[in-house]
Amino acid sequence: MKKKFRLxxxxxxxxxxxxxxxxxxxxxxxxxxxxxxQQKLTIEADDDRFEDIMAQVVKVCKKVEPxxxxxx
Amino acid sequence: MNKKQKKTLWRxxxxxxxxxxxxxxxxxxxxxxxxxxxxxxxxIGWDILWKALRNILHGQIFDENFLMAIAxxxxxxxxxxxxxxxVMLFYQVGELFQSVAVDRSRSSIAAxxxxxxxxxxxxxxxxxxxxxxxxxxxGETILIRPGERVPIDGVILxxxxxxxTAALTGESLPRDAGPGDDVISGCVNLTxxxxxxxxxxxxxxxVSKILDLVENSTAKKARAxxxxxxxxxxxxxxxxxxAVALAIIPSLITGDWARWVEQALIFLVIxxxxxxxxxxxxxxxxxxxxxxxxxxLVKGSNYLEALARAEIVVFDKTGTLTQGVFNVAAIHxxxxxxxxxxxxxxxxxxxSSHPIARSLREAWNRELDKNRVGSVAEIAGxxxxxxxxxxxxxxxxxxxxxxxxxxxxxxxxxxxxxHVATQGRYLGHIVISDQVKPDAREAIAGLKAAGVRxxxxxxxxxxxxxxxxxxxxxxxxxxxxxxxxxxxxxxETLLGEKSPKGVLAFVGDGINDAPVLSRADVGVAMGALGxxxxxxxxxxxxxxxxxxxxxxxxxxxxKTVAIANQNIVxxxxxxxxxxxxGIFGKANMxxxxxxxxxxxxxxxxxxxxxxxxxxxx
Numbered sequence: 001m002k003k004k005f006r007l008x009x010x011x012x013x014x015x016x017x018x019x020x021x022x023x024x025x026x027x028x029x030x031x032x033x034x035x036x037x038q039q040k041l042t043i044e045a046d047d048d049r050f051e052d053i054m055a056q057v058v059k060v061c062k063k064v065e066p067x068x069x070x071x072x
Numbered sequence: 073m074n075k076k077q078k079k080t081l082w083r084x085x086x087x088x089x090x091x092x093x094x095x096x097x098x099x100x101x102x103x104x105x106x107x108x109x110x111x112x113x114x115x116i117g118w119d120i121l122w123k124a125l126r127n128i129l130h131g132q133i134f135d136e137n138f139l140m141a142i143a144x145x146x147x148x149x150x151x152x153x154x155x156x157x158x159v160m161l162f163y164q165v166g167e168l169f170q171s172v173a174v175d176r177s178r179s180s181i182a183a184x185x186x187x188x189x190x191x192x193x194x195x196x197x198x199x200x201x202x203x204x205x206x207x208x209x210x211g212e213t214i215l216i217r218p219g220e221r222v223p224i225d226g227v228i229l230x231x232x233x234x235x236x237t238a239a240l241t242g243e244s245l246p247r248d249a250g251p252g253d254d255v256i257s258g259c260v261n262l263t264x265x266x267x268x269x270x271x272x273x274x275x276x277x278x279v280s281k282i283l284d285l286v287e288n289s290t291a292k293k294a295r296a297x298x299x300x301x302x303x304x305x306x307x308x309x310x311x312x313x314x315a316v317a318l319a320i321i322p323s324l325i326t327g328d329w330a331r332w333v334e335q336a337l338i339f340l341v342i343x344x345x346x347x348x349x350x351x352x353x354x355x356x357x358x359x360x361x362x363x364x365x366x367x368x369l370v371k372g373s374n375y376l377e378a379l380a381r382a383e384i385v386v387f388d389k390t391g392t393l394t395q396g397v398f399n400v401a402a403i404h405x406x407x408x409x410x411x412x413x414x415x416x417x418x419x420x421x422x423x424s425s426h427p428i429a430r431s432l433r434e435a436w437n438r439e440l441d442k443n444r445v446g447s448v449a450e451i452a453g454x455x456x457x458x459x460x461x462x463x464x465x466x467x468x469x470x471x472x473x474x475x476x477x478x479x480x481x482x483x484x485x486x487x488x489x490x491h492v493a494t495q496g497r498y499l500g501h502i503v504i505s506d507q508v509k510p511d512a513r514e515a516i517a518g519l520k521a522a523g524v525r526x527x528x529x530x531x532x533x534x535x536x537x538x539x540x541x542x543x544x545x546x547x548x549x550x551x552x553x554x555x556x557x558x559x560x561x562x563x564e565t566l567l568g569e570k571s572p573k574g575v576l577a578f579v580g581d582g583i584n585d586a587p588v589l590s591r592a593d594v595g596v597a598m599g600a601l602g603x604x605x606x607x608x609x610x611x612x613x614x615x616x617x618x619x620x621x622x623x624x625x626x627x628x629x630x631k632t633v634a635i636a637n638q639n640i641v642x643x644x645x646x647x648x649x650x651x652x653x654g655i656f657g658k659a660n661m662x663x664x665x666x667x668x669x670x671x672x673x674x675x676x677x678x679x680x681x682x683x684x685x686x687x688x689x
Contacts, residue, residue, distance in 0.1 A: 014349045021305070036174070063131065066123075
C-alpha cells in the first residue's frame with residue numbers, strides 16, 4: 001500500500017534526508033521518500049502491518065526530528 | 073512570511089541590535105564583556121542549544137543544531153564572544169532565508185498547478201446542484217458556465233464555447249468546442265454555457281492524472297540528488313572527525329591549545345552540508361515545476377536529467393511530425409488554372425463523406441453551389457463521376473483515368489494523387505497528403521542546435537512518403553514500412569549506437585507506441601491532452617502536439633542540470649577552500665560563518681532560477 005502524509009514543521013533539509021533514511025530502514029517498508037520541499041512523506045509498506053509500521057514511523061520521526069509532526 | 077518566520081526575524085533584529093550595542097559599548101564599560109554578549113547570544117541561540125541537547129538525548133549526534141552549539145559554545149569558552157554571537161546570528165539569518173525561499177518556490181508551483189476544480193454543477197432531477205467533483209458519477213450531466221473550470225472529462229451535449237487550455241498545455245490560443253466535442257478537465261470555459269455528459273470519474277479525469285503525476289515527480293530522484301544525499305551522510309561526520317583531530321593532534325605537539333581549538337571550531341561552522349542538501353533538490357523541483365508551466369509534464373527529476381543528455385532522438389511520423397490529418401498538399405493543373413481544378417474536384421465530391429472529399433472541400437473553403445452538380449456516381453476503388461454544369465467530370469485515381477481513356481501523368485509528389493478529367497480531356501491532379509506540422513522543421517533544427525547528434529524517424533508508412541518527409545525536415549535517418557514490433561527492434565539497434573552516457577529519447581503520440589516508449593531511455597508522448605494511455609506510458613508528456621516543445625524541454629532540462637551542477641561545484645569548492653585555509657590558520661570564524669551561510673543563500677537563490685526557465689527560453 002502506498003500512502004502520502006503531510007508533514008508540518010519539517011525545518012531542515014538534512015533532517016528530511018535523515019528521516020528518509022531512517023524510515024527506509026524500518027522492517028516492512030518497501031519504499032519511502034521525505035520531500036522537504038513539498039513537506040510530504042510518501043511511504044509504501046506491507047498492507048497487513050501498515051498501522052503497526054506507521055506507529056514505528058512516527059516514533060522514528062520523533063527521534064530524528066522532534067519538531068516535525070506527521071499528519072496522520 | 074508565516075508567523076514562525078516573523079518571530080525569527082524579530083529575534084534576529086533584536087539580537088543584532090543588542091550585539092552591535094555590545095560591540096560598541098564593551099570596551100568602555102567597567103563590567104566584564106561575557107554577560108554583555110551572552111544576552112544577544114541567548115536571544116538568538118537558545119532554541120538551537122535546546123534542540124542540540126534534546127537531540128543528543130535522542131541519540132542524534134551529527135545534527136546541525138549540535139554543530140552550531142558546539143562551535144559557538146567553544147568560541148565562548150576560548151573568549152571569542154563576538155564570534156560566537158555572529159556565527160549564531162548569521163546561521164539563523166541563513167535558516168530564515170532558506171525557509172522563505174522554499175516557501176516561495178512551493179507556493180509558486182502550487183499556484184501553477186492550481187488547475188483543480190473545486191466543485192461541479194450537476195443536473196439531478198431537473199435541479200442544478202453544486203457538488204464536490206468526486207461525487208459526480210460517469211454519465212451524469214454537468215453544467216459549466218463561462219469563467220468556470222471544466223471539472224471532469226466529458227463530451228458536450230449542448231452549447232458551444234471557447235476553452236482556454238493554457239493551464240494544461242502552456243498554449244495561450246483558446247480552442248473552440250461545440251456539441252459532440254470532448255472537453256478536458258482543467259480547461260477554463262471562456263464564453264458560453266456548456267452542458268456536458270461526463271465520460272470519466274473525477275479521479276480518472278485528466279486533471280487528477282496530471283496533479284498526481286506532478287505531485288509524485290519528486291519521488292523519482294535525479295542522480296545528482298542521490299549523490300547529494302549520499303554525500304551529506306558522510307560529509308558531516310568526516311568534517312567533525314577532522315575538527316577533533318585538528319583540535320587535539322597539533323595541540324599535543326605544539327601545546328598551543330587555544331589556536332588549534334579555534335581552527336577546529338571553524339571546521340564545525342562549515343560542517344553542515346545544508347547548501348547542497350537544500351539547493352540541488354530545490355533546483356530539480358523548480359525545473360520540473362517550470363516545465364509543467366510550459367505544458368511539459370516530467371514524471372521525475374531523473375527523466376529531466378536524462379533528457380538533458382539526449383543524444384539520439386527518434387520520432388514516430390504520423391501525428392508526431394505530421395498532423396495525421398489529410399490535406400491538399402499540391403495542385404498541378406494541366407489545362408486550366410488551379411482554382412478551377414480545385415473547384416471542379418470539390419464540386420464533384422460535394423456529396424461524398426470520404427476523407428479525401430472532405431479535404432478537397434476544406435481546401436476550396438468557399439460555399440459550394442450543389443445545384444450545379446447533377447447526377448453523381450461513385451465508382452468503387454476508382455473515384456467519382458459527376459455532372460458539373462452539365463459536363464461530366466471524372467475525379468479519381470490512375471485506374472479511373474485509364475478507364476475513361478485520358479492521357480494522365482503521374483505526380484512526383486509523395487501522397488495520394490487525385491486526377492481530374494472531363495470527357496476526353498485531362499485537367500490535372502491534386503495531391504493529398506498528411507502534412508508536416510508547421511513547427512516540425514524548426515523543431516528538428518532546434519534539436520541539432522541543442523547538440524542532439526542524430527534524429528531518426530520511424531514510420532509504418534510507404535518508403536516514398538517517409539523519405540519525402542525526412543528530406544523536408546532534415547532528419548538524419550528514415551526507416552519506413554515498419555510494423556510496431558519493427559519499431560522496437562530499430563530502437564534497440566539505435567540504443568546500441570549511442571555513447572555510454574548518451575540518452576535515446578523516443579517521441580510518439582502514445583497511441584500505438586507504448587512498447588517503444590518504454591524501451592527507450594526516455595519516452596516522450598505528445599499531444600497527450602486527453603489521452604490516458606500516453607500519460608501512463610511515457611516518462612515525459614508534452615501536453616500539446618507541437619514537436620518544438622521537445623527542443624524546449626531539452627533546453628530547460630539542460631539549464632536545470634546546469635544550475636544543479638553550478639550549486640554542487642560552487643558549494644563544495646567554497647567549503648574546501650575554507651577547510652584548507654582553516655588548517656593553515658588563514659581563516660577565522662567570521663569567514664567560516666560567511667562561507668557557510670553565504671554559500672547556502674547564493675545556492676538557494678540560484679536554485680530558484682530553475683522555476684523561471686520558461687520565461688527565457
